[in-house]
Amino acid sequence: MTTPDHQSPAPRPPASTAASLVYRSPLGLVAGVLLLALIGWLGIDALIAGHGRTPWFALAWLILLVPLVTAFTLRPAVFSGEDRLRVRNPFRSVSLPWGEIASVRSGYTNEVVTDSGAKYQLWAIPVSMRDRKKAARRQSGAGRPGRSGGFGMFGGAGAAAADHDGPARAESDRIVADLRTTLDRRGTAETAQGEVSARWAYEVIAPAIAGAVLLLILLATG
Known part of the structure; x- marks a missing residue:
């Protein structure tokens, strides 16, 4: 289901006089927040407590995954x-x-x-x-008595x-x-x-590419 940005998870346009209506997916928002929280928790823990090359791998995964998860869950509107x-x-x-x-x-x-x-x-x-x-x-049961x-x-x-x-x-x-x-x-x-007019989201693409490159370098030099 999809809903305007400032309503409850029932995706109906808000009764507003604003210049525009904003539609987003509430399930996508919830999934994005949960995934980012999990990635952040695991990644920061690996950065702090990891040994050897583990912190570098954690950094590469964070740089790669955070923008991608954001792009597919929180960004669409x-x-x-x-x-x-x-x-x-x-x-x-x-x-x-x-x-x-x-x-x-x-x-x-x-x-x-x-x-x-x-x-x-x-x-x-x-x-x-x-x-x-x-x-x-x-719809098929709308005309039947006793059907809610x-x-x-x-x-x-x-x-x-x-x-x-x-x-x-x-x-x-x-x-x-x-x-x-x-x-x-x-x-x-x-x-x-x-x-x-169309514009590429370089703020998402650039860090994701940087994370992927760093991860490839780490794997190649491992």
């Missing part, structure tokens, strides 16, 4: 503004004016397709086939959303539908025109 959609993926950030977006597609992955045919995956909005199956079961169609601990919010917002859908599909609505509304706006 989708920023939906009035004039553009900004996609922050593990190794690249892409700024797309709504006027340059042809469609927002949802299949086994969620992606944005530009007028030129370029495709950019939305890492922060992963597709959950399990959630889709749950939504389909809720709930979502477990999020059943109240999920059922209410299904009742008021139409057919039950997986939360990632709801977010994609919201992005499509914004595209339809802002795609022809004068301020939503421009060029697509």
Whole structure:
């Protein structure tokens, strides 16, 4: 499931007047924090208590793993503004004016397709086939008396959303539908025109390469 940055783990856009909505994966955030804590604990312990070449190996692994774990868990986000959609993926950030977006597609992955045919995956909005199956079961049982169609601990919010917002859908599909609505509304706006720009995340790539090089040197000279 995916949620705006400042909400609970139910991935619904916040009721906010802010210039943009921020979507991130709560599971990715939790996994990232736990992995970084584990890597930091093991790595720092090896740096302090290790002997011989162990501290150097620990340093190399820290330099390599910390940026990679951060890139794939904490970094991904989708920023939906009035004039553009900004996609922050593990190794690249892409700024797309709504006027340059042809469609927002949802299949086994969620992606944005530009007028030129370029495709950019939305890492922060992963597709959950399990959630889709749950939504389909809720929809099929929506008209039966005595069926709550709930979502477990999020059943109240999920059922209410299904009742008021139409057919039950997986939360990632709801977010994609919201992005499509914004595209339809802002795609022809004068301020939503421009060029697509992309930037590589050198702050992630550079330290990861440095850690890999140091690790290779240590292995080659061992």
